[in-house]
Amino acid sequence: MSTKPLAQHEIWFVPGSHALYGDSALAQVDIDAREIAGALDQAEEIPVRVLAKPVVISSEAIRRVCAEANDAEACVGVVVWMHTFSPAKTWIAGLSALAKPLLHLHTQFRAELPWSEIDMDYMNLHQSAHGDREFGFIATRMGLARKTVVGHWGAEATRLRIGAWARAACGWREAQQLSVARFGDNMRHVAVTEGDKVAAEMQLGVAVNGYGVGDLVAAVSAVSDTEIDALIGEYEAAYELVPSLRADGERRDSLREAARIEGGLRAFLSAGGFGAFTDTFEDLHGLAQLPGIAAQRLMADGFGFAGEGDWKTAALVRILKVMATGLPGGTSFMEDYTYDLSSDEPLVLGAHMLEICPSIAAERPRCEIHPLSIGGREDPVRLVFDAAPGPAIVVAMLDLGDRFRLLVNEIDTVVAPQPLPKLPVARALWKPKPDFETAAEAWLAAGGPHHTVFSAALDAETITDFATIAGLECLLIDADTRIRDFRNELRWNHAYYRLAQGF
Ligand code: MN
Numbered sequence: 001m002s003t004k005p006l007a008q009h010e011i012w013f014v015p016g017s018h019a020l021y022g023d024s025a026l027a028q029v030d031i032d033a034r035e036i037a038g039a040l041d042q043a044e045e046i047p048v049r050v051l052a053k054p055v056v057i058s059s060e061a062i063r064r065v066c067a068e069a070n071d072a073e074a075c076v077g078v079v080v081w082m083h084t085f086s087p088a089k090t091w092i093a094g095l096s097a098l099a100k101p102l103l104h105l106h107t108q109f110r111a112e113l114p115w116s117e118i119d120m121d122y123m124n125l126h127q128s129a130h131g132d133r134e135f136g137f138i139a140t141r142m143g144l145a146r147k148t149v150v151g152h153w154g155a156e157a158t159r160l161r162i163g164a165w166a167r168a169a170c171g172w173r174e175a176q177q178l179s180v181a182r183f184g185d186n187m188r189h190v191a192v193t194e195g196d197k198v199a200a201e202m203q204l205g206v207a208v209n210g211y212g213v214g215d216l217v218a219a220v221s222a223v224s225d226t227e228i229d230a231l232i233g234e235y236e237a238a239y240e241l242v243p244s245l246r247a248d249g250e251r252r253d254s255l256r257e258a259a260r261i262e263g264g265l266r267a268f269l270s271a272g273g274f275g276a277f278t279d280t281f282e283d284l285h286g287l288a289q290l291p292g293i294a295a296q297r298l299m300a301d302g303f304g305f306a307g308e309g310d311w312k313t314a315a316l317v318r319i320l321k322v323m324a325t326g327l328p329g330g331t332s333f334m335e336d337y338t339y340d341l342s343s344d345e346p347l348v349l350g351a352h353m354l355e356i357c358p359s360i361a362a363e364r365p366r367c368e369i370h371p372l373s374i375g376g377r378e379d380p381v382r383l384v385f386d387a388a389p390g391p392a393i394v395v396a397m398l399d400l401g402d403r404f405r406l407l408v409n410e411i412d413t414v415v416a417p418q419p420l421p422k423l424p425v426a427r428a429l430w431k432p433k434p435d436f437e438t439a440a441e442a443w444l445a446a447g448g449p450h451h452t453v454f455s456a457a458l459d460a461e462t463i464t465d466f467a468t469i470a471g472l473e474c475l476l477i478d479a480d481t482r483i484r485d486f487r488n489e490l491r492w493n494h495a496y497y498r499l500a501q502g503f
Contacts, residue, residue: 004044004046004047004048004049004326005047005325005326005327006047006048006166006167006170006325006326007048007049008074009048009049009074009075009076009166009169009170009173010048010049010050010051010072010074010075010076011046011048011049011050011051011075011076011077011078011079011103011166011169012051012053012065012069012072012075012077012078012079013033013036013037013040013050013051013052013053013079013081014053014056014062014065014078014079014080014081015029015030015032015033015053015055015056015080015081015082015083016055016056016057016062016080016081016082016083016084016086016090016091016131016135017029017055017056017057017082017083017084017085017086017131018057018084018085018086018087019057019058020085021084021124021125025084025124025125026055026057028125029055029083029084029125030054030055032083032109033052033055033081033083034052035109036081036107036109036153037050037051037052038050038052039153039154040153040159040162043159043163045156045159045160045162045163046159046162046163046166047163047166047167047170047325047326048076048166048169048170049074050079051075053065055083057086057090058090059089059090059091059092059093059094060093062090062091062093062094062095063093063094063097064094065094066078066094066095066097066098067094067097069098069100070097070098070099070100075100076100076101076166076169076170076172076173077100077101077102077103077165077166077169078098078100078101078102078103079103079104079105079162080102080103080104080105080135081104081105081106081107081128081132082128082131082132082134082135083109083125083126083128083131084124084125084126084127084128084131085127085130085131085134086131086134086135087134088134088135088137088138089138091135091138091139092138092142095138095139095142095144096142100169101146101147101165101168101169101172101469102139102144102145102146102147103146103147103148103149103162103165104132104135104136104139104146104147104148104149105149105153105158105162106128106132106136106148106149106150106151107128107149107150107151107152107153107158108126108128108129108152109126109128110126111152111154136148145468145469145471146468147161147165147465147468149161149162149165161461164459164461164462164465165462165465167323167324167325167458167462167465168323168462168463168465168466168468168469169465169469170322170323170325171319171320171322171323171462171466172466172469172470173322174275174318174319174322174323175204175205175206175315175319175470176204176205177205177275178205178206178207178275178276178304178315178318178319179206179207179209179272179273179274179275179276180206180207180208180209180274180275180276180277180278180304180311180314180315180318181209181211181268181269181272181274181276181277181278182208182209182210182211182277182278182309182311183210183211183212183213183216183277183278183279183280183283184210184212184213184279184280184282184283184284184309185210185280185283185309186280186308186309186310187280187281187282187307187308187309188282190308190309192398192447192449192450192451193306193308193309193310193311193312193313193449193451194399195311195312195398195399195404196399196401197311199399199404200311200312200315200404203404203470203471203472204315204404204470206315208311208315211268213279213283213284213285213286213287214285214286215268216264216265216268216287217264217285217286217287219264219265219267219268219271220260220261220263220264220265220287221264222264222267223259223260223263223264223267227259227263228256228259228260228263231259231262231263232255232256232259235255235259235293235367238364238365239364239365239366239367239383240364240365240366240367241255241366241367242366242367242368242369244369245367245368245369245381251369251379254289254369254378254379254381255367255369255381257288257289257378257381258289258291258292258293258294258380258381261287261288261289261291261294262291262293262294262297262298265277265291265294265295265298266298269298269303274303275302275303275304275318276303276304276305276311276314276315276317276318277298277303277304277305277314278305278306278307278308278309278310278311278314279291279295279307279309280307280308280309281307281308281353281372281374281375281377282375284375284377287377288377288378289377289378289379289380289381290353290354290372290375290377290380291354291355291380292353292354292355292380292381292382292383293354293367293380293381293382293383295307295354295355296354296355296356296357296358296382296383296426297358297383299317299321299332299333299355299357299358299359300330300357300358300359302318302321302322303317303318303321304316304317304318304319304321305317305333305355305357306333306451307333307335307352307353307355307451308451310451312397312398312399312404313333313396313397313449313451313452313453314333315397316395316396316397316453317331317332317333317357317453319466320395320453320455320458320463323458323462323466324455324457324458327457327458328456328457329360329388329390329392329455329456329457330357330358330359330360330361330387330388330455330456330457331357331359331360331453331454331455331456331457331458332356332357332359332360332387332428332453332454332455333352333355333356333357333451333453333454334350334351334352334356334394334428334451334452334453334454335350335351335352335450335451335452336348336350336394336450336452337349337350337351337352337427339436345431345435345436346431346436346437347414347429347430347431347436348411348429348430348431348432348436349427349428349429350387350394350427350428350429350430350452350454351423351425351426351427351428352425352426353372353374353425354372354380354382354425354426356383356385356387356425356426356427356428358383358385358426360387360388360428360454360456361383361385361386361387361388361426362385362386362387362388362389362415363385363386364385365383365384365385365426366383366384366385367381367382367383367384368381368382368383368384368424369381369382370382370424382424382425382426383426384423384424384425384426385426386415386416386426386427386428386429387413387426387427387428387429387454387456388413388456389412389413389414389415390412390413390456391410391411391412391413391456392410392411392412392413392428392430392454392455392456393408393409393410393411393454393455393458393459393460393463394408394409394411394430394432394452394453394454394455395407395408395452395453395455395463396448396449396451396452396453397472398446398447398448398449400447402497402498402501403472403473403497403501404472404473405446405447405472405473405474405475406463406466406467406472406473406474406475407443407446407448407474407475407477408460408463408464408474408475408476408477408478409432409433409439409443409477409478410432410433410460410476410477410478410479411430411431411432411433412430412431412433413428413429413430413456414429414430414431415429416429428454432477433477433478433479433481434477434478434479434480434481434482438477438481438482438483439477439481441483442475442477442481442483442486443477445483445486445487445490446475446486446490460476460478464476473493473497475489475490475493
């Protein structure tokens with residue numbers, strides 16, 4: 001039995017060759033390819049199953065394996081590798097039909113060149129250097145989006161890069177079937193959380209539909225006392241409850257109300273098959289509290305969430321949580337809130353009104369109740385904690401009107417230099433790369449929003465792989481970013497994406 005975290009998904013390993021070399025060479029290609037696929041299947045760096053496919057040499061066989069990959073529910077992507085030369089016109093029909101993510105693995109069966117033994121038979125059999133160039137040409141000539149990974153298949157670095165792509169492919173699969181429930185509309189007058197939902201479904205597959213808050217209120221009202229008792233039991237086991245929320249506390253009823261909201265949300269989301277949701281504090285009619293602990297715990301269980309009607313970020317939270325399955329470190333909805341500019345290395349304090357996922361917590365969260373200064377409802381219950389220190393990324397998606405843009409900033413989450421005893425919300429404190437001034441200037445120049453997905457589990461490579469698969473523009477702000485180059489990248493991308501859209 002496989003212990004792979006995304007074992008329900010598989011990638012297909014398809015080796016290419018040529019009839020020219022004879023049956024014994026082809027048999028050897030098949031044996032070698034199965035050994036590579038088997039090793040990748042065992043590799044812990046790759047979170048999905050790797051399925052060996054028979055060596056393909058004809059246009060018809062390649063077209064057929066690509067069509068089978070399209071139809072196979074479990075297949076999230078196809079890895080191709082040329083053991084020998086493989087004339088690339090035989091790949092045109094198959095690649096034209098392939099609708100699954102593509103990775104071109106440029107490896108070689110043997111790592112070492114057999115200096116004293118090498119002859120022309122060896123040269124003919126082990127010519128990935130040659131055959132993969134022919135493949136790269138046709139893929140580029142056809143304009144195919146793909147990831148190219150170079151390195152010996154036994155090397156950890158090679159496997160990590162294949163693993164990142166496999167995670168991105170699982171995220172893409174999730175996007176294709178993701179349904180986002182939007183309770184209420186957008187926060188009034190806010191621009192960046194808006195966007196083209198039809199375009200999102202066409203490009204990403206993500207379906208975003210609105211529901212009246214009254215529909216949610218009906219589900220909340222239907223939650224039984226027994227269900228509430230069970231949820232309260234979970235809260236008491238997992239969190240440090242402040243005295244007022246404990247069994248004899250004066251705010252115990254508020255905790256029960258928060259649990260009722262969680263129960264209603266869970267019932268609504270599971271009945272509708274939703275993987276993500278949004279709400280807005282401006283439209284809570286009939287709900288006693290803005291969902292705080294409910295949104296936090298649903299995120300911890302893998303649901304996407306974002307506030308103020310921000311369906312793009314809610315969808316992204318869900319997609320990134322799927323990609324991060326099994327990795328250490330959490331993934332959460334996040335918002336750039338305030339800064340500490342007092343030192344040479346300024347800090348960003350990220351938080352939200354309530355809704356930060358406890359998967360990123362450094363310690364056991366405290367369960368607290370405080371007033372919310374906006375929204376006009378009863379005091380909401382929330383989990384309060386600090387994010388664990390370490391490397392992370394923040395990722396955002398914005399709608400430029402003619403396209404979606406992904407934006408990624410590599411950051412280092414740090415321990416707060418001082419306690420924050422009066423801040424009643426979960427938070428993360430970080431230093432952005434390459435430095436605060438460059439990162440913030442680049443983010444603003446790119447039109448980056450205040451809402452993001454924070455992930456201590458994923459790296460930028462996985463996000464850029466996802467962007468390649470989805471055909472999304474992706475801008476990376478990392479240790480190598482220089483503002484002058486970044487501004488040029490924005491200009492060039494603008495021209496490229498306008499041209500690439502055609503008429
Ligand atoms: Mn917000």
